[in-house]
Amino acid sequence: MRIVKSPTPDLFASAADRGQRTEPLAEGAAILRAFAAEDAAALMRSLREILEAASFRHMTTPGGFRMSVAMTNCGTAGWVTDRTGYRYDPMDPLSGRAWPPMPQSFRRVAATAAVAAGFAGFEPDSCLINRYDPGARLSLHQDRNERDYTAPIVSVSLGIAAVFLFGGAKRNERPKRVLLESGDVVVWGGPARLTFHGVAPLAEDNHPLTGPHRINLTFRKAL
Ligand code: SIN
Ligand code: FE2
Numbered sequence: 001m002r003i004v005k006s007p008t009p010d011l012f013a014s015a016a017d018r019g020q021r022t023e024p025l026a027e028g029a030a031i032l033r034a035f036a037a038e039d040a041a042a043l044m045r046s047l048r049e050i051l052e053a054a055s056f057r058h059m060t061t062p063g064g065f066r067m068s069v070a071m072t073n074c075g076t077a078g079w080v081t082d083r084t085g086y087r088y089d090p091m092d093p094l095s096g097r098a099w100p101p102m103p104q105s106f107r108r109v110a111a112t113a114a115v116a117a118g119f120a121g122f123e124p125d126s127c128l129i130n131r132y133d134p135g136a137r138l139s140l141h142q143d144r145n146e147r148d149y150t151a152p153i154v155s156v157s158l159g160i161a162a163v164f165l166f167g168g169a170k171r172n173e174r175p176k177r178v179l180l181e182s183g184d185v186v187v188w189g190g191p192a193r194l195t196f197h198g199v200a201p202l203a204e205d206n207h208p209l210t211g212p213h214r215i216n217l218t219f220r221k222a223l
Contacts, residue, residue, distance in 0.1 A: 037183030152189025159210025
């Protein structure tokens with residue numbers, strides 16, 4: 001008997017295997033430990049190409065504060081903030097051109113992670129790419145600039161570990177603090193879709209994949 005290897009990898013089988021290290025965070029939210037670990041180097045290679053067209057920049061909040069997290073985007077629309085407010089923009093305001101397209105490797109990890117967390121059919125059109133330098137942080141916020149909230153948020157951590165804050169539906173709920181390491185993926189949707197979340201100040205460290213940084217890919221269905 002000859003064992004014929006399937007010509008296309010079985011996305012769902014691999015998602016199920018890797019889903020064995022799923023940690024529930026809340027109803028509709030889970031951490032998929034090391035889900036993207038095998039893809040991390042390929043994701044970083046794709047990121048380098050994105051950065052040639054759309055480099056990291058520190059955006060300004062509507063209140064006039066410079067964000068400590070440096071950001072860029074890929075996909076049909078990118079999340080931006082400036083003095084006029086928050087929005088999804090089809091154009092990169094820095095270059096005046098469309099954002100770079102979302103690489104297949106990005107799309108695939110987002111879709112398979114969503115399936116593993118119980119959200120089939122996730123087709124992100126936007127990926128916000130965050131770079132945390134030592135001391136950079138993200139205060140508690142909801143992701144609510146998307147057009148509809150039926151799609152989940154899928155968030156991939158690469159490089160230096162960070163403390164992720166995962167609160168509740170109201171800002172004043174005390175958040176859980178969970179350490180996210182390179183390759184961990186957090187998915188929140190359904191009843192958890194508008195959960196307040198953030199990232200504690202990044203510690204100084206060095207990681208073979210990212211040097212002194214943490215990179216986070218946040219996939220959304222924005223439009
Ligand atoms: C975000 O909320 O946009 C990023 C979360 C993270 O960096 O883990
Ligand atoms: Fe967020």
